[in-house]
Amino acid sequence: MSSRRDLLQIGAAVAAASVSAQDHSHDAKDTAPSPKTARFFKPAEMSLLAVIVEHILPRTATPGAADANVHYYIDWQCHTSAQRGAQIRKDLSWIARQKFAKASHAEQVRLLTGWSKASGEPARIFQSFKDLTIDGYYGTREGLQMELGWNANTFLREFKGCTHKEHA
């Protein structure tokens, strides 16, 4: 059933020019990925951030959060909001003081697990990075398209909806 819809999408994409009079040629130019440059965090902070986000949403059969440059997404969020930037830098500094960066992978998992189940400040800090990682990752091609299978915001000639007999 889904393959039928996939085919529809492919066919509709070919037909898109007739559906839309718009010129979307600017998309390619405007959407070429920017070179990734940290604008807020220092290199050591970026490295630590990359480790944290990859722990939260790691590489599996699909890319992980670090593969998807989620640490740069967080950097951008901090770059564009001084208040948020100051808080996240403070939180990152707290994590650094727990000797997180130099810990083994297993030890890092143990630390994160502890914070995720704690209360108070450790829990708040953990949830803050988790929230940012989720926001960041599932807005990327890696997270939304490759991991979740989202393949929309495209051109379809028709929308049949659910054709699963078992859902009727």
Next chain:
Amino acid sequence: MYTQSAPEVHDVIVIGSGAAGGMTAWNLAVNHGIKVLMLDAGTRFRREEFWTHVKPWQWRERIEKGLAPPRIQLDPKEQPYLSKEPNRFDLIRVWGRGGKTNIWGRVALRYSDLDFEGPARDGWEIPWPIRYKDIAPYYDKVEQEIGVCGGDDDTDSLPGSRYHQPPPGFRCGERFLKRSAEKLGIKIVNQRKAVNTQPKNGHNACHYCGACGRGCDVSAFFNSTDYLLDPAEKTGKLKIVDNAVVAHILLGDNGLAKGVRYFDRYTGAERIVYGKRIVLGASCVDSTRILLNSKIGNSSGVIGNYLCEQVRFHVTGFVPELMGTKAMNDDGVGGEHIYLPRYNARDGRKRDYLRGFGSQFWSTGSHASVGNWAKQLDGFGVDLKTQIKRRYPAFVAMHPYGEVLPYKHNRVSVTGTPKDRYGIPISRIEYSIGENERKMLNEMYDMAESIFKGMNAEIIPFERGAIDPFGSAIHEHGTCRMGDDPKRSALNKFNQMHDVRNVFVVDGSSFTTASEKNPTLTILALSWRASDYLAEQMRTGDL
């Protein structure tokens, strides 16, 4: 010798270019051949600049490059209004060609006699001066003109139509919601949306990209600019003045309106235009502000009072049978494809509150955001990633809307408010809900929970009784209401002011009650009807 020519006196001046103003101008110019001057507070939004087909990750890239999509909503910093916590009212305005129809939710529901007869039946505030039979021919005409998709599955609270275009299919989650509701005896129907699923009147059909909220790049859903104003301009009968922020309607010595004072939005230059008839369609709150600042038409004292829209909330969750399935392209026509019409008048059971509620279901299915639910899942790592992926295609959402009664203390006022950049008092909005709405909310929550439990959904935790901030529905009504009694209403049944008979008010402010429904289709129908009446009055010389 210098001879000063007399200023032009326009046949009709229309204020506002959205659904109300657009329909009025189009009908007068295209169908009646009447010359119209329109004053619009902004300029045209360019479809080719909409970010309709920008993927989420491309969006980020563009933002990082310093690009931005067209700003459609008015920044309250430019035109502030007052609203105090804890009863904050979020006022969404669009100052620009087409107004809110550029980004509206497109839900196009007919009112029924359950709505029009409600106040007369229960005695709360004044009765509507019209019934369904008065407006039904105009619903027919509007639907034929703009294109509305939907089913033939009408109910007593949601009249049907012979003119609906074919509806899009239901998404998987919507089928589960429908089945669960129907097990409880609650009927779910095809949503009615002002989206063309087939080419119509030269407008493109929808291509199901689901990004309607960013503006449609092919104009497949109704917007006032492409569907009404452009054709009207082509007749040569409609002239539009951009960036005209209207301050006052001016009265002549004969008690009739003689013109409009406005300010250029960017230069601040003050201008006056003269007209024989004025039609106000600047949206509920701005029209009310103009009338109050103009001090006209308010011998009844009702203008500004009885502000009403709807209360709403959200219940979300996951359908067990859909967990772990492959994500579908669930964009469709944007928003839900099903609708739950009001049913509480049908079962014969007496309620402890007046009026009723319906429900929408937008966001059901696999969409471009996982939303906040993913953050509520425990843990991290592979397990979290797996849990998110498993739930993603199974997401379902309900958004019940309940009517808020018209209360005198819910109001828009300008007395004692600060002045805007043009020296004109801004609006103050005071709003709260009452016991009636709280009782209704109980049943609304019961309904939502029952439907979710009926399909064994995993319900995302919510706070029972919580509601969206006031104004979130963006359906302001009632502050210049119509009625038969001039002592208790500002307009007659043709949207004409009782006090100043050459002024018409055609936007949501003219509604006597809010109902639980989205108002735009009714605004379009009322505007068409009012402008037919105006044209007839002009033809007979009565106006």
